[in-house]
Amino acid sequence: MAWLTKSRFMAGRQCAKRLWFEVHAPLATRAPESMAIRQGREFDSLMRVLVPGRVVARDRGLPAAIAATSRVLAAGGAPVLHQPAVRHGEFAVIADILRRDRGVSELIEVKASTQVKPEHIPDAAFQTLVLRGARVPVQRVSIAHVDNTFVLARKGEYAGLASEADITAEVEAVLPALAEEAMVLHRVMAERSAPAIAMGPHCHAPWPCPFIERCSAGAPPPDLSTHRDARVRAGLRIVDRAAAAEVRDAPWPRAYLDFETIAFAVPEIVGTRPYEQLPFQWSLHVEDASGDLRHAEFLARDDFGDFTALATALLRAAPPSGPVFAYNAHFEARVLALLARHVPPQAAALDALRARLVDLLPITRKAYYDPRMQGSWSLKAVIPTIAPELAYTRLGEVQEGEAAQLAFLELRADATDAARRAALETALLEYCRQDTWALVCLARFLAR
Ligand code: SF4
Missing domain, CATH: 3.30.420.10 (Ribonuclease H-like superfamily/Ribonuclease H)
Incomplete structure (x- = not known):
């Protein structure tokens, strides 16, 4: 059966039907790249410069990346690993950064937002769950995000652009319930048909769902009877x-x-x-x-x-x-x-x-x-x-x-x-x- 990856886990948290569609009936054409994805990639690339380390899984398929990471870890790892991939049972993730500093292992999730957002916690927690399950000790969890008070003073000088926020306590607090939620979502992936879920505000938050057109085909026009404008x-x-x-x-x-x-x-x-x-x-x-x-x-x-x-x-x-x-x-x-x-x-x-x-x-x-x-x-x-x-x-x-x-x-x-x-x-x-x-x-x- 397909693995529950981080992106599937997050899709499933938004809507179990979205997860099912992504596994069993993905869109025929990929949506064009959005500005948010481009901005995320810009910041990811910069983080590889600001936090130099060994890149493990760039541009490889997930199984190959997991094998490569396992070899690197077996050989003692490196102080900083970018994109290490691990699997624990039916769950698999490619993390952004693993850093070992003075005996503390830290997972750093890179987000191009300007602050920690609520959806970052389960995202990082799922990675922590899988990393720990794969015997990679994670003692500290952080979000590296953009500091929007930064002003570019000289071309190419980006020290100070990234800000790190410690979210270890928030991650530990959600981990027990999150493990159960991941099992449930993994079972959704095995269902023969899509779960019956009606459209609602969850179709637009925290991200616009790519299946909105499919789900709204034949749906009645929006109900404006409660609109605040008479x-x-x-x-x-x-x-x-x-x-x-x-x-x-x-x-x-x-x-x-x-x-x-x-x-x-x-x-x-x-x-x-x-x-x-x-x-x-x-x-x-x-x-x-x-x-x-x-x-x-x-x-x-x-x-x-x-x-x-x-x-x-x-x-x-x-x-x-x-x-x-x-x-x-x-x-x-x-x-x-x-x-x-x-x-x-x-x-x-x-x-x-x-x-x-x-x-x-x-x-x-x-x-x-x-x-x-x-x-x-x-x-x-x-x-x-x-x-x-x-x-x-x-x-x-x-x-x-x-x-x-x-x-x-x-x-x-x-x-x-x-x-x-x-x-x-x-x-x-x-x-x-x-x-x-x-x-x-x-x-x-x-x-x-
Ligand atoms: S459009 Fe809404 S109901 Fe349909 S899959 Fe997406 S989130 Fe779920």
Whole structure:
């Protein structure tokens, strides 16, 4: 029978049906790599540099990795082992780091989060259970996570980026019940059919389940009868023109701004912190009183991180006065503040632009609802109800923010050839332009 690995154990803790699917009916196509997985890999690689040691199981299958680890341990091990793999009965794990220091054996689980999260405890506890079962003594358990107060002072100097938290007591507290839970999940893997489990909040937390589409096929639409907004509960289309007066009465010219940003667990750019949202692209539409529009845009290429070019081009394109509409404008405000910090000569102009931001989200929330939005005021929920021709699904491969980030990373990769680069640039520019064009359509709709 298949082994219960760490990832299966964690999948099963989220939902036994998810575990069963992963063993017996996995998805035909792998989900595209997410930013979170890439950030995790960045931090894992850095930890191999910050805590140097012997890498045991890199890029091998689990049985080969277990055999290799067993040989290393039989020969006396090493002060630090990366990715040691062990098996205990039907349970098997590849741990992140095993460190022996002054007679104490420590399991270090590497997480690219900025703090210890509740789900890290059973994750580390399952590894402790299997390691101890395989006669690898584990006396201390830690989580190595990102310290988000770290600022990259010099390229390549990452001492201080990782922070270690001792979770030994928390792990010991859950171990007895966890051993029983692991046995139960192992039995689920042997069932002939998937357990009958209804969808619920567990489908999205602590991680979005990859089988949501499968489980929700044929399911009724979400029940909005308990939504806190009475308009959503009533299921009626509502347009409150008075609530949109701020848009209707706004002076001209009117600008519409959107940034695309990317965040790195391991900062690349001097002066930045882990997970800081760094702009690589913007789109700006400017509309005058006659309804005439002009469009400007910027996409960083080899000059990513030189915020001067990005900020200067924006200030040149923005009109000298008038509102700057954005959707969820706190985000644009944060990006403009970051630019002001990184481009001191332009700081005053960037701060002035920030002061002109007008957030269309709360205005839309007050003024408009359509039942097709299904209780959501995200731009992607609102726009198809007022301008169906602008549905994001008509765009190419970049239809949302995370896809834009992944496209930008691919654009910067050395291995990407010129034809692919051109296709990615087109997709990115089209996506960001659509975001500000959608704002124009929304503001015109609200002001009508
Ligand atoms: S979508 Fe929900 S119910 Fe279905 S397998 Fe995933 S977590 Fe379980």
